[in-house]
Amino acid sequence: MSEQAKLLEMVGVHKRFPGVYALRDVTFDLNAGEVHALLGENGAGKSTLIKILGGIYTIDEGDIIIDGVNTPINSVADAQKNHISIIHQELAQVPHMTIAENIFLGKEIPGPFFTVRRGEMVKKAQKLLASYDFDVPADTPLGSLTIAQRQMIEIIKAVSFDARILVMDEPTSSLSDKEVEFLFRTIKRLKADGVGIIYISHRISELFAISDRVTVLRDGSVIGTRVTREVQQNELIAMMVGRELTNYYTRTYAPQRGDEVLRLEHISSGELVRDVSFSLYKGEILGLAGLVGAGRSEICRTIFGLDPILQGDIYINGQKVKISSPEDAMRLGIALVPEDRKKEGIFAIKDVTFNITLKVLRQIIRGLRMDRSFEKHVVAEHIDGLSIKTPGPGQLVGNLSGGNQQKVIIARWLATKPAILMLDEPTRGVDVGAKAEIYAIMNDLAKQGVSIIMVSSELPEVINMSDRVLVIGGGTVRGDLDRHEVTQEKIMTYATEEM
């Protein structure tokens, strides 16, 4: 093994964008049959490095060496030719395409006279799906699949082309535990076949489960590379954020229960939510735990006026209210930071200022003129408060890193200064440092009397941050646990209980 050339070496890589030095002298290598994880805060340069490998960004300086041979990559076609396959953080699929069309995109099986053999492609795709126990017809349009299923299609597609170098940029951020397990099995199978895998994730526990080595990036530079089984989580976090992160969860509990601000009585809505009743109190953080598909997001959507209420009543401050649209909800002081932040609301070709102030424009437009100083203040406050990494408020949001785009959406809703704030998976895709910042903000808001509903699939997060936890399953409330009694076991028992 030792004399054998590395599968991949990236040497002395530099990449600059206007106002941003994204990569400085980065050196990185990958062996055949190895999983090499890339770790770093939001904006550290992870996606940029792999976009260079994939031919999406051109390299400013540096070399890419494959099997010991200098191999410039100047286009996506170059990358494909070299058997490099990348599953990007932002999925680039066309929703009306079928699974088969997507899998064979750019590699259609030719028939006579410029036709393609559609039937053959569907049949081949079906076989491929079956080999991954993926039980969906291959002519299903992508648009009707869940995000998780689409992610799996991307993975199946990538590995179906004898990839030698496979890159996964946050593949699990929208997968359920079962799907993650499936992904890990797939990765092991690929490893055994000698594929080299670069794996990017903010979930450090995953890196320990799946990777052989970890390289940490900070501000575009390599801080170090470690053999995974020889390193501790604390060391990795310190390398990432440049300081020790002690007392990670900062929840300071309310001294006593406040007044009731929201009450649901026997609410049924949409296709899933059935007979949900609970109260939310002033200054409380209420966690909604449960499995993916349990109905947690749907409950939030209902409170926000997105899913029609079929039965039951909602009370705010003791008054019965009618919420049939997000406008109704916002007027009542309710905000929802949605789960799928990329789909719901990022304006990539608009700047940070536009994206943050979108919901408070009414306060910025005073009569016929814009209150620019108020606008500046709101934007600066949130760039600062959430540590959004951007060269300035005028940067296009599409140019921010994935995690920083998420922070922009959170900022947009915080700017409305809601009385009731619903956060659906607020820390998904954000780095550990930013997580701690979001927790601190939640604490602060609760202290100021804001009532928070947090949907989270990360049990330690729910347990440490919530005053009370509702366990949701089958579209209804199955358990109501006070912070003194909540444990992972109790949550899982309620969540998986057959009703």
Ligand SMILES: Nc1ncnc2c1ncn2[C@@H]1O[C@H](COP(=O)(O)OP(=O)(O)OP(=O)(O)O)[C@@H](O)[C@H]1O
């Ligand atoms: N096309 C672009 N134009 C301008 N700046 C960019 C562009 N792409 C990336 N950047 C900047 O380069 C830096 C690195 O971004 P990158 O997307 O590589 O981060 P990342 O490590 O993948 O972060 P995350 O964990 O949030 O996905 C960021 O400051 C980002 O704003």
Ligand SMILES: [Mg+2]
């Ligand atoms: Mg990224």
